[in-house]
Amino acid sequence: MKILLISPERERKKEEAFLFRLGFLNLPYVAAVTPPDVEVKIVDEAVEKIDFDEKADLVGLTAQTPAAPRAYRIAGEFRRRGIPVVMGGFHASMLPEEALRHVDGVVIGEAEEVWPQLIEDLRSGQMKRMYRGNEFINPSALPLPRRELLHPAFYFPLKLLETTRGCPHQCDFCGVSTFFGFRYRNRSLGEIDRELATLFDKGPVMPPLPKKVLSLFSRDLPYFLKKRLLYIIDSNVAGNKRFTSGLLSLLREYDLRWYGHAPVSIGFDQKLLAGFSQSGCIAVNIGFESFSVKNLKAMGKGFNQPAHYAEAVKRIHDHGIGIMGTFMVGLDDDDPGVFQRIFDFCVDSQMDWALTFIMAPYPGTESFLRLEREGRIFCRDWEKYDSLNAVYHPLRMSVEELEKGTRWAWKKVFSLPSIYKRILKRPWIHPLFYLVMNLQFYHLTKKW
Numbered sequence: 001m002k003i004l005l006i007s008p009e010r011e012r013k014k015e016e017a018f019l020f021r022l023g024f025l026n027l028p029y030v031a032a033v034t035p036p037d038v039e040v041k042i043v044d045e046a047v048e049k050i051d052f053d054e055k056a057d058l059v060g061l062t063a064q065t066p067a068a069p070r071a072y073r074i075a076g077e078f079r080r081r082g083i084p085v086v087m088g089g090f091h092a093s094m095l096p097e098e099a100l101r102h103v104d105g106v107v108i109g110e111a112e113e114v115w116p117q118l119i120e121d122l123r124s125g126q127m128k129r130m131y132r133g134n135e136f137i138n139p140s141a142l143p144l145p146r147r148e149l150l151h152p153a154f155y156f157p158l159k160l161l162e163t164t165r166g167c168p169h170q171c172d173f174c175g176v177s178t179f180f181g182f183r184y185r186n187r188s189l190g191e192i193d194r195e196l197a198t199l200f201d202k203g204p205v206m207p208p209l210p211k212k213v214l215s216l217f218s219r220d221l222p223y224f225l226k227k228r229l230l231y232i233i234d235s236n237v238a239g240n241k242r243f244t245s246g247l248l249s250l251l252r253e254y255d256l257r258w259y260g261h262a263p264v265s266i267g268f269d270q271k272l273l274a275g276f277s278q279s280g281c282i283a284v285n286i287g288f289e290s291f292s293v294k295n296l297k298a299m300g301k302g303f304n305q306p307a308h309y310a311e312a313v314k315r316i317h318d319h320g321i322g323i324m325g326t327f328m329v330g331l332d333d334d335d336p337g338v339f340q341r342i343f344d345f346c347v348d349s350q351m352d353w354a355l356t357f358i359m360a361p362y363p364g365t366e367s368f369l370r371l372e373r374e375g376r377i378f379c380r381d382w383e384k385y386d387s388l389n390a391v392y393h394p395l396r397m398s399v400e401e402l403e404k405g406t407r408w409a410w411k412k413v414f415s416l417p418s419i420y421k422r423i424l425k426r427p428w429i430h431p432l433f434y435l436v437m438n439l440q441f442y443h444l445t446k447k448w
Helices: 026-032 065-080 090-094 115-123 176-180 189-199 221-225 241-254 264-268 270-278 293-299 306-318 338-348 366-373 399-413 416-424 431-445
Strands: 002-007 039-044 058-062 085-088 105-108 130-132 159-161 229-232 257-261 281-289 322-329 353-358
Touching (some): 026 039, 026 058, 065 085, 085 090, 090 105, 090 176, 159 189, 221 431, 241 270, 264 270, 264 281, 264 306, 270 281, 281 431, 322 338, 322 399, 338 353, 338 416, 353 399, 353 431, 399 431, 416 431
Parallel strands (some): 002 039, 002 058, 058 085, 085 105, 105 130, 159 229, 257 281, 281 322
């Protein structure tokens, strides 16, 4: 038996194409729980073409909302050739009835629990239309993801690691809690250590260097050359401080550079920041979202305090940790001046990297339900739900102002003068890492 697992890619304009691609873990995890006598192939349409005439007994698709229409078209091609297709992931889990109009079966929620049973049902000719797990997976019980099924030549040399699943917060624009549950489920440190040992060697990359020989690039260059870079994909790597403390101690043993997601509040936890810094943290990805307290309360993220953003950034920088910030626009308290405020904050605080997104009300989220009740959603073309297009009417600006302002913010943040002020002026915060990242987006936005 042979199974094709496919990650669809919606068609992008040339000016929206990224230079660097990151791998992913969802399909490698599904491959890992597939019975060992089944041949599995992963196809990432972002970097390779799909051979629709390839022989297979089953096709499995996963898709976020913007890629769902492309997933449906792929499903149609294989079904016309008599190959059954199943679909999982966030979009199919939120809209299973829609997905079932295009595929033979839908997996709702985490796939690892039900996938082996789906394969057995397929063997016996009794595959069901819908599979839903009875409970959330214990992440420590999962086998290691089959990364070898992703061709390393296609991706930036950065290893991905998952240490927790779930999130207790209920932000109205986010579906993580709905999909993964409302509590953090931590993997055991022993299992994480076992996985890290397959990715990196323990021990130092190089002996400590005296400060006088540390140049603009020297402290990070050996890690890049030896490809000792890690991205922890958890929604909040600092969600459980006791677990986080153990994880940071473990990461120190591998002497690598890593980044992950954390709330802005870590800026006021000196012990945690010291642990991040000592473990090789090169960046934290922080969702600042908005400077409006009204917006933050409405979205369920009232724990963010805009009055303390600048101080939090300084404290994080003081520990040698960069910040990859994200901001959301088109919220009900946003006026056309929001784009200038975001740009000014990024430059004044020397934000290392920052993206501005139009709030995308994904199906199944509270934001979608609210905007639908208010009659403000005017577009149900899922490909437009990409955070660069407006699909609903904002309250305090026009749709055109929202879309143009978002692109203006990207172009200003990633302009050469901005990159110089934020990255190359002292104090330096891992300038090699951030210069490469910023120049990629300068190249991207220059085409807009």
